[in-house]
Amino acid sequence: MTRIVVKFGGTSVADVARIENAAGLVASEVARGHNVVVVVSAMAGVTNQLVDYCRAIDPFHDAAEYDPVVASGEQVTSGLMALALQKRGLSARSWAGWQVPIQTDLAHGRARIVSIPSGFLDKALTENEIPVIAGFQGITEEGRISTLGRGGSDTTAVAIAAAIRADRCDIYTDVDGVYTTDPRIVPGARKLDRISYEEMLEAASLGAKVLQTRSVEMAMKWGVPVQVLSSFAGAVGSDLPGTLVTKEEDIVEKQIVNGIAISRDDAKITLLNVPDQPGIAAAIFGPLARANINVDMIVQNVSTDGTATDMTFTVARSDVHRAVEILKNDSTMSACEIRTDSTVAKISVVGIGMRSHAGVAQTMFAALAEKRINIHVISTSEIKVSVLISEEYTELAVRALHAAYGLEARGRLE
Numbered sequence: 001m002t003r004i005v006v007k008f009g010g011t012s013v014a015d016v017a018r019i020e021n022a023a024g025l026v027a028s029e030v031a032r033g034h035n036v037v038v039v040v041s042a043m044a045g046v047t048n049q050l051v052d053y054c055r056a057i058d059p060f061h062d063a064a065e066y067d068p069v070v071a072s073g074e075q076v077t078s079g080l081m082a083l084a085l086q087k088r089g090l091s092a093r094s095w096a097g098w099q100v101p102i103q104t105d106l107a108h109g110r111a112r113i114v115s116i117p118s119g120f121l122d123k124a125l126t127e128n129e130i131p132v133i134a135g136f137q138g139i140t141e142e143g144r145i146s147t148l149g150r151g152g153s154d155t156t157a158v159a160i161a162a163a164i165r166a167d168r169c170d171i172y173t174d175v176d177g178v179y180t181t182d183p184r185i186v187p188g189a190r191k192l193d194r195i196s197y198e199e200m201l202e203a204a205s206l207g208a209k210v211l212q213t214r215s216v217e218m219a220m221k222w223g224v225p226v227q228v229l230s231s232f233a234g235a236v237g238s239d240l241p242g243t244l245v246t247k248e249e250d251i252v253e254k255q256i257v258n259g260i261a262i263s264r265d266d267a268k269i270t271l272l273n274v275p276d277q278p279g280i281a282a283a284i285f286g287p288l289a290r291a292n293i294n295v296d297m298i299v300q301n302v303s304t305d306g307t308a309t310d311m312t313f314t315v316a317r318s319d320v321h322r323a324v325e326i327l328k329n330d331s332t333m334s335a336c337e338i339r340t341d342s343t344v345a346k347i348s349v350v351g352i353g354m355r356s357h358a359g360v361a362q363t364m365f366a367a368l369a370e371k372r373i374n375i376h377v378i379s380t381s382e383i384k385v386s387v388l389i390s391e392e393y394t395e396l397a398v399r400a401l402h403a404a405y406g407l408e409a410r411g412r413l414e
C-alpha cells in the first residue's frame with residue numbers, strides 16, 4: 001500500500017469550508033487505496049495573531065512560553081480536520097506533537113526534531129485510522145511544548161514521512177507548485193515540474209518560503225520525495241500535478257539558473273572604525289553566535305591606514321536589535337560606530353547548472369546595472385549568487401533578472 005503524508009498549510013485550512021475541502025482531498029487518496037497521514041497548520045492568520053499577543057505583552061518574551069501560545073493554532077485545526085474526516089465516514093484521530101511524541105531539542109521557537117517513534121503511526125495505519133497531526137509543534141526532553149520555527153509544519157510533515165518511510169509527502173498550499181520565482185511578485189514566473197533537493201534547499205534558505213528550509217534538508221537527508229501542490233485546484237496529489245522535489249539524478253533538463261529567491265527578512269549592520277587586528281572577526285561574531293544570531297553575508301573592507309577598517313554583515317531582521325545591543329556592550333567595539341539598515345532585500349539566483357557554467361554572476365550584475373540598481377553586498381556558493389539591494393527595488397530587480405536569465409522561455413543547457 002502506498003503511504004502518503006499530506007500537509008495542509010494555513011490558507012488550505014483557513015476556515016471550515018477549506019478544512020472540508022482538504023478532508024475531501026484526503027478522502028480521494030484513501031478511496032484510491034492509499035494509507036494517509038495528515039499534518040495541518042494553523043488556520044491562516046492565526047499564528048501571526050498569537051505571535052502578536054506575545055509581543056504585545058513583552059517584545060523580549062520568554063521563548064519557552066511563546067511556544068505553548070503559538071502552538072495552540074495547530075491543535076484547533078487538527079481536531080477540526082479529524083471531525084471533517086469522520087463526517088465523511090473515515091476513521092480519524094487528532095494528535096498533538098507531544099502525543100506522537102515529536103521529540104525536539106531545547107531551542108524554543110526554533111527547535112529541531114530529534115526523533116519521532118513510528119510505532120504508534122504504523123499501528124494507526126494498519127488499523128486504517130487516519131492520524132491527523134498538529135504540525136509545527138513538538139516536545140522537549142524537559143517535557144515542555146516546543147515549536148519548529150515559522151513555516152515548521154512542512155518540517156513536521158517531512159519528518160513524519162521519513163519516520164514512517166512514506167512513498168511521498170504532499171505539501172498542499174495556495175500555489176500549484178514551485179515556480180521560477182514567487183508568482184505573486186512576477187506574474188510571468190514559470191512552474192517547475194521538478195526541482196532538485198539542492199536547488200530547493202538554496203531557494204528556501206534564501207527566502208522562497210514555499211517550503212521551510214529544514215523540511216528540504218530533512219527530505220534530502222532521508223530521500224523523501226516531496227510534492228508541492230495547490231489545495232485550490234481540485235487536483236489529487238497522486239496524479240502528480242504539482243512540483244516534485246527530488247534527487248538531482250531524476251532531473252533530466254538541468255537549468256543553469258532555475259529560479260530567483262527573494263528575502264525581505266534580512267537587515268544590514270555596518271561597523272565603522274573596527275580595529276584592524278587579528279581576532280577581530282572572532283570577537284565580533286563569537287558573541288552573536290553564542291546568542292544564537294545567525295550572520296549571513298559578510299564583507300570586510302581593506303584597511304587604508306592599517307589600524308581601522310569597516311565591516312558589513314547581515315542578520316535576520318528580527319535579530320537586529322539584539323545584535324546591536326550585544327555589539328554595543330562589547331568592549332572591543334567601544335570605538336566603533338554601528339549603523340543598521342532594515343530596508344534591504346536579498347535577491348539570489350539559484351541553479352545546479354552554475355557548477356559548470358561561467359558568467360552567471362556577470363549576467364546578474366549587468367541586468368541590475370541596466371536598471372541602475374546598486375548592489376550593497378555580494379555572496380556566492382557553488383549553485384547560487386546573492387546580492388543585497390535596497391528593498392524598494394525588489395520587484396524591479398526580480399523582474400529584470402527573470403527576463404535576463406530567460407526563465408519564462410527556459411534557459412536550457414545544451
Ligand code: ADP
Pocket residue numbers: 008009010011012041151172173174175177178179180181182183184207208209210211259
Ligand atoms: P502555507 O501557508 O501553505 O504553508 P506559505 O505562504 O508558507 O504557504 O508558502 C506559499 C507561498 O510561497 C506562496 O503563496 C508564494 O507567495 C510563496 N513563494 C515564494 N517563492 C515561491 C516560489 N519560488 N514558488 C512558489 N511559491 C513561492
Ligand code: ASP
Pocket residue numbers: 009010041042047048073135136149150151152153154
Ligand atoms: N502555523 C505556523 C506558521 O504560521 C507553522 C506553519 O504554518 O507551517 O508559521
Ligand code: MG
Pocket residue numbers: 009151154209210211212
Ligand atoms: Mg508555509
